[in-house]
Amino acid sequence: MSLTRFLPVPSDRMGIIWSLLSIKDAVVLEYGPAGTTHYSMSLYGDIGIEQENRLFTTHMREDDVIMGDTSRLENAIIEIDKNFEPKVIFIVASSCSAVIGTDLRGVCAMVAPKVEAKLIAFEQGGFRGDYSAGLKETYKLLAEKIIDGDGKRIEGTYNILGASIGSYRCRADVLEIKRMLKEVYGLECGACMCLDSSLEQIKNMGSAGLNIVLRPEAVETAKFLEKKYGTPYVYGTPYGYRGSMEWLQSIGMITGKKPSEDIMQELKKKTMAASQYKMYGRMLKRDKAEAYLYGDAETVTGLASFLNDMGINAVHMISMHNLSGLKEIPADIKYMPAEKERLEILKSLRANLVFADDTSKRFLDGSNTFVRITNPMIDGALVADHMPVAGIRGADMIMEYVSGYFNTIR
Amino acid sequence: MDGNELLGRLKKLSEIEDRSKDIHSLTYAQFPGTHCPLMGAAMAVRGIDGAVMMIIGTDECAYYTKHMTIYSEDWGGLTGRCVSVTIDQHDITFGCGKKVEDAYAELMEERKPEAVFLVTTCVPEIIGDDFDAIAEILTERYGIPVLAVHTEHFKCENHMPGVERTITAAFKLMEECAKDGSVNVLGQRMGRFESTELYRVLKSAGVRVGAQIPSGCSIDDIKQAASAKVNIVVNDIGLPLAKKMEQKFGIPYVFFDKFVDPQHISKAYESLFGFLGIPLPEGLSELKEKAEKSVCQGKEKLKGVSFIYGNTPFNVYEACAFMSSLGMKPQLIQCHGINDTDDESIKEILKSDDPYISQSANISPMQYIYDVLKPMLYLGHEYAMRLKMKKIAQVHTDMGGAMLGYEVTGYFVEQLVTATEEATAMREEGQVERRFGA
Numbered sequence: 001m002s003l004t005r006f007l008p009v010p011s012d013r014m015g016i017i018w019s020l021l022s023i024k025d026a027v028v029l030e031y032g033p034a035g036t037t038h039y040s041m042s043l044y045g046d047i048g049i050e051q052e053n054r055l056f057t058t059h060m061r062e063d064d065v066i067m068g069d070t071s072r073l074e075n076a077i078i079e080i081d082k083n084f085e086p087k088v089i090f091i092v093a094s095s096c097s098a099v100i101g102t103d104l105r106g107v108c109a110m111v112a113p114k115v116e117a118k119l120i121a122f123e124q125g126g127f128r129g130d131y132s133a134g135l136k137e138t139y140k141l142l143a144e145k146i147i148d149g150d151g152k153r154i155e156g157t158y159n160i161l162g163a164s165i166g167s168y169r170c171r172a173d174v175l176e177i178k179r180m181l182k183e184v185y186g187l188e189c190g191a192c193m194c195l196d197s198s199l200e201q202i203k204n205m206g207s208a209g210l211n212i213v214l215r216p217e218a219v220e221t222a223k224f225l226e227k228k229y230g231t232p233y234v235y236g237t238p239y240g241y242r243g244s245m246e247w248l249q250s251i252g253m254i255t256g257k258k259p260s261e262d263i264m265q266e267l268k269k270k271t272m273a274a275s276q277y278k279m280y281g282r283m284l285k286r287d288k289a290e291a292y293l294y295g296d297a298e299t300v301t302g303l304a305s306f307l308n309d310m311g312i313n314a315v316h317m318i319s320m321h322n323l324s325g326l327k328e329i330p331a332d333i334k335y336m337p338a339e340k341e342r343l344e345i346l347k348s349l350r351a352n353l354v355f356a357d358d359t360s361k362r363f364l365d366g367s368n369t370f371v372r373i374t375n376p377m378i379d380g381a382l383v384a385d386h387m388p389v390a391g392i393r394g395a396d397m398i399m400e401y402v403s404g405y406f407n408t409i410r
Numbered sequence: 411m412d413g414n415e416l417l418g419r420l421k422k423l424s425e426i427e428d429r430s431k432d433i434h435s436l437t438y439a440q441f442p443g444t445h446c447p448l449m450g451a452a453m454a455v456r457g458i459d460g461a462v463m464m465i466i467g468t469d470e471c472a473y474y475t476k477h478m479t480i481y482s483e484d485w486g487g488l489t490g491r492c493v494s495v496t497i498d499q500h501d502i503t504f505g506c507g508k509k510v511e512d513a514y515a516e517l518m519e520e521r522k523p524e525a526v527f528l529v530t531t532c533v534p535e536i537i538g539d540d541f542d543a544i545a546e547i548l549t550e551r552y553g554i555p556v557l558a559v560h561t562e563h564f565k566c567e568n569h570m571p572g573v574e575r576t577i578t579a580a581f582k583l584m585e586e587c588a589k590d591g592s593v594n595v596l597g598q599r600m601g602r603f604e605s606t607e608l609y610r611v612l613k614s615a616g617v618r619v620g621a622q623i624p625s626g627c628s629i630d631d632i633k634q635a636a637s638a639k640v641n642i643v644v645n646d647i648g649l650p651l652a653k654k655m656e657q658k659f660g661i662p663y664v665f666f667d668k669f670v671d672p673q674h675i676s677k678a679y680e681s682l683f684g685f686l687g688i689p690l691p692e693g694l695s696e697l698k699e700k701a702e703k704s705v706c707q708g709k710e711k712l713k714g715v716s717f718i719y720g721n722t723p724f725n726v727y728e729a730c731a732f733m734s735s736l737g738m739k740p741q742l743i744q745c746h747g748i749n750d751t752d753d754e755s756i757k758e759i760l761k762s763d764d765p766y767i768s769q770s771a772n773i774s775p776m777q778y779i780y781d782v783l784k785p786m787l788y789l790g791h792e793y794a795m796r797l798k799m800k801k802i803a804q805v806h807t808d809m810g811g812a813m814l815g816y817e818v819t820g821y822f823v824e825q826l827v828t829a830t831e832e833a834t835a836m837r838e839e840g841q842v843e844r845r846f847g848a
Contacts, residue, residue: 002513004494007476011469029439033532033563035446038771039474053774056439065536065564076438083411083437095468096532096564099502126468127499340516362488378480378488 005339006359007376009320011126013092014043015134015166019194020090021049022165026199027056027086027117031073031104032094032125034059046381047165056080060096068100070107077108081115087199088118088146098125120145132321135164136217139193142202143221151206151229157188158210161233162218163195167296168375169382169389171195173237176391177212180238184248184264185257193218210234210255215298216326235328237298240306240395241271267392271309274399278311280406287351287409292316294342294356295374297329299389303355303373306395310402312353316345320357320374353405369405371398413782416775420742420766423759429748435769436779444746444771447561448475450572451529452492453599454624456484458580460524461629462517465494466510466541467531472496493517497533505539511548518552524629525555525583527576535562555583568746568771573599574647577624580632581654587637592620593686594638596663597648600723601812602626607697608642608666608814611679615691623651640685642666644814646751665751668724668814670822671732672701675815701819705736708823713737715830718783720744720790721770723811724822727755733826734759741783744770744790786833787826801840803833
């Protein structure tokens with residue numbers, strides 16, 4: 001990979017910061033030059049993250065880089081502890097402090113006796129992979145360092161693991177999942193890691209009866225919680241009607257609860273209706289019903305399966321992030337880091353249903369049908385929290401696009 | 411947070427001895443912090459038509475810079491002139507020269523830029539890859555000028571050095587050419603020069619405006635910049651380039667900053683037309699009178715009005731000295747540093763006032779300072795509602811970024827007067843509320 005023409009894939013550090021800032025009362029202190037923090041405001045603002053009194057920078061001068069002086073960091077930690085009294089301060093390395101090898105954990109250990117807040121250090125500086133690696137590390141560290149309740153079960157509750165605000169319509173997806181689980185099984189969400197939950201809620205995650213794992217980066221954390229608290233988990237985000245139905249059934253099997261018959265019947269009907277599109281596909285003379293998918297690997301996998309139910313062949317399934325260590329992702333999903341290769345494919349597409357980001361849209365000819373399923377969102381702003389990609393409502397929305405797509409192909 | 415305690419960390423203007431170390435931040439933990447020189451470089455390249463900016467840095471540096479450019483017509487939007495080479499762990503260990511060369515080859519396959527600014531960031535500067543050499547190699551290989559710009563933030567306080575280094579790097583593009591009596595404008599970083607009073611005055615005097623670096627020029631304009639008779643430096647970021655041009659091409663320069671004091675503006679005009687060897691245009695005296703009249707009006711309405719200085723498009727200390735001369739009371743000045751060119755203004759301020767001095771771009775703790783200092787006005791960007799809650803009026807001066815000459819005085823005084831009236835009204839409302847409440 002060499003030339004980057006557009007927005008690069010966000011780094012591990014970016015994934016860490018947006019995840020931590022999605023925890024209601026988290027305070028993040030960056031140890032690095034101030035410009036990166038200031039620069040990041042536009043991205044975090046775009047994805048709906050409040051930053052004031054939650055995100056801080058120490059800044060770093062040449063002396064700090066050359067001499068390895070960390071007093072600025074130590075003073076900043078003590079100051080935040082005194083002024084804001086947070087339960088936890090997350091200290092995140094910058095590319096500079098990571099390159100010079102600042103021992104953030106060592107600094108935290110040294111300062112810890114002087115402060116009330118718990119100090120948790122993230123030493124990644126943006127070089128240990130893309131945002132996927134950052135999410136994995138965040139979930140893991142939160143589980144290890146924050147979750148410490150007694151694990152006493154609260155019946156009828158579950159946690160969500162693997163919500164990432166950096167993902168397109170993440171909040172809408174989480175709300176849809178909560179709605180479905182409430183209506184089908186009467187279950188309540190205890191905590192969502194990491195979206196709109198407090199540190200206290202995350203701390204008590206061991207009490208839930210079930211963990212719902214939305215993306216592969218959180219599987220290791222789910223296993224950790226299973227081992228520590230005996231909490232079973234269900235992996236996967238519900239995409240499409242059949243996908244949603246099977247996902248709900250798997251939750252019913254684990255919890256021993258009976259689903260709402262009305263909703264399951266409705267899902268069966270919708271699954272049948274969706275499969276009718278296979279017939280349209282068989283009637284095509286000129287075109288083939290084919291799809292290109294680019295985005296989070298979990299989303300690509302789930303939507304490709306839904307499209308397959310409707311007779312649309314997902315010819316290109318490309319993950320936006322690196323897949324190493326993500327065993328849950330099928331082998332036919334590819335990671336293609338070079339922009340040039342993706343561009344060549346995009347430019348060659350004809351009469352395809354394209355699920356991707358706004359950048360990809362720029363390179364499609366008019367014969368294709370475009371559906372945004374991943375960030376970066378360039379055209380317009382995200383407002384609605386009631387329009388998910390996942391779940392039953394998400395499937396309804398996708399169906400509308402599919403219907404429109406079949407009108408364009410012959 | 412205790413505002414008095416925060417102020418206790420700061421030095422007053424008269425106590426500043428070491429200008430690099432005595433200006434403290436209100437807190438160790440800052441928000442949002444200053445902009446970085448990479449952004450400054452992007453601001454500069456944006457205005458240079460035909461130039462491509464190639465960032466060498468982390469995904470994050472590249473992401474935020476590209477994000478800033480994608481809605482800009484000047485940049486050409488998403489597919490525009492800002493590209494990057496993102497570095498990873500391997501590059502940190504083994505260097506990123508080869509990767510940059512490969513990326514550059516891809517760029518050359520797809521585009522034909524007239525010049526490329528190779529902009530480094532913190533990490534490549536720490537690992538010490540020699541980008542000046544890489545720029546030279548690429549220039550030779552493809553026959554297109556490649557200019558290295560170094561923008562590590564840990565060596566400077568804000569984004570301005572990024573603008574300065576980018577336009578200074580453009581010096582390499584300049585060629586010897588015959589003088590044509592024109593003027594260049596160096597350091598115009600906001601707005602178009604054509605919208606300024608100075609431009610109109612030059613036009614009325616028949617003086618041609620040549621290169622406007624960086625805001626609104628082409629690579630050809632830069633190449634021909636040495637044909638000018640005088641360089642007008644409209645911000646101190648243009649000074650290093652002006653000095654280089656003076657040394658190599660013998661072009662004198664006039665420092666014509668975004669002054670607000672009519673006396674300074676008058677001197678700048680005199681100096682400029684002196685170098686041009688033509689008389690001052692007739693209309694100037696009328697403009698000066700108008701500016702002086704607004705100063706007189708300002709003195710009547712602004713005496714005793716206290717303020718905190720955040721940021722404006724104007725020169726920090728010249729603007730504060732001007733406000734002091736109007737009888738206003740500076741309580742705290744936020745700045746990135748103090749330059750030698752600020753000495754005269756600082757003396758003026760100290761004649762009547764001795765404000766606190768702090769590093770800028772740290773607005774979080776400011777609300778605690780408001781409770782202690784209780785200023786009437788805040789100059790610069792802040793959360794408007796927060797200021798209103800404290801009965802402080804915000805002075806909006808962004809439009810001044812596109813002005814030069816006496817027009818700045820009238821505009822600035824008008825904004826100060828408007829904000830003062832607003833602050834007075836808010837405080838009177840407060841008194842009424844308190845009365846009824848009691």
